[in-house]
Amino acid sequence: METLVLDTSAIFNFGHRGQLDSLLNKLTKHHRFVTTPVVHEECRRAAAGMHQTHPELNLAQFYAEFVPATFDIVSHETAVLPDAALKRLTDAIHPGEISVILLAIEMKATAVIDDKLARIEARKLKLTVTGTLGLVEKGRKEGWHTDDDCLEIVERLRAGKFRLNPPPGANDTFAEYFSRLQSRG
């Protein structure tokens, strides 16, 4: 069973932003979903902070239940980065992203990270990396949902203020759009 280590952004996309329950149910039959204590804490703080500006979303309560119910929360124990790599990562990316990279190295797992730079850094460390849309594409290829379903997911993510650069074109199929995103890294 393949292990996926999810970063915060992907958790939000499966959670309130994209509400990808159906995809999640399918994926969990074939994958172990894992995240780190740093990401878990970040989700908690972000949801609590969101409560200040968008109390109607009730995210604090949602993520307090969603994260422990969906993910194994695992701390890395042994993975060590070369000093230069650690310095580069701490300068440029978030501790949550670093914790995902370290755990994915340790578990020989796939890191699920949406930020382009963090993905580039993870690949430099020979990790297998994907993002939320990579998992959506996987679902399309498996026949779990149609191309149009995928485009609807993209619209839901955008409605949830998930930044996709570039956004899909008016006449794009999801497959075309995803392929274009992939070519940009």
Next chain:
Amino acid sequence: MNEQNNTMATRLGALRSLAKLSQADLGRSMGVSPSLISHWEAGTRTPSQVQLMNLCRHLGISLDYLLNETVRPVFSFRARATLKADQQAAVNRALIDASEQTYFIEAILRMANKPVQAFGLKADFSFPQVSSLANTFRETLKLNKRATLEELKHALAEWGINVFEWALPYQISGMSYRGALTVIFINRHHDATRRLFTLAHELAHVIFHLGRGTEGETSISEIASNRDPLEKEANRFASEFLIPERELRAVVQTFGDRLDDPSVMEAVARSFHVSRDAVFYRLADLGFCDWKDSRKYFTRHEEQPGSELRVTKIEEQVPGNLLETALALYFNERVSSAKLAEWFFTSRLHIDEYLFALGEDQDNTLAESANGHDGNTGS
């Protein structure tokens, strides 16, 4: 033991003290022995990477801050803070965050190859000269006599002062640091009139008190902290800076006895962009009001609940120049969006929302310009 380990060891001890944790407390929460913490702080043993990351998590700081080689400002109270025990933890957290934010400013500038801009203005405070000092600094900062919060923030940004509007524990009005760079934090939980007064008050600390050796580099202002002599000076300057005596005397002449009416006092306060309390203090100081009437005019402030995030509205709470520099690093793929959230003590959801809005604005601008172009072509 190399020099870097030595610095990290020293910083670890300093940060633990700042977090008000004993070696036993920290060891217990991390699941290691207090003697191991003691060895790390003495530099006789070095934490592994895993332990370093756990340390950061338990101290609530970032790894690059812990690994950073230079000692950063420690915000501390000059006199014992008048805080209840249950407020102390939130205040300690805010002081650590402020110290870390100062480090992040330097990190952003260093990564962008931009110089740190030192604030060059200093003066000696004098009560008899306060009016002339306020005039001089108003002119230097190119402000009119009734400056708004935004105007003062912009003026200070021009002089390289980084002003953050943070969600701070309610008891703290503001904090400031003057070193290689200058930073002022004002409490977002307070209303705009109080924030303006706090900003002028902190500016007084920066101009008259900080970075002079004896008074240290940092200052923390609590609400109702009028007994400290430096706080008195800062209040006096802020008062004169925002409510110039000559202007106020003209107002008194205009309104006369009607100033007794709290709603007239409110109108006067609004015209100076300050609170009714600030105007009352000023009028009482000049002998136009009786101190015993203070309750009639004073506003009752409700204590706001604490919040975990310092920043939720990024453009309003973070200095514009710094935000622009950090965004350039993000758009040039030098840092991740999550790193922006770390740098600005906000959450990824808020950063994502902000970046999404920037993208939408850009798309709308492009669409408008395309429409405009089509229209011109057609005419």
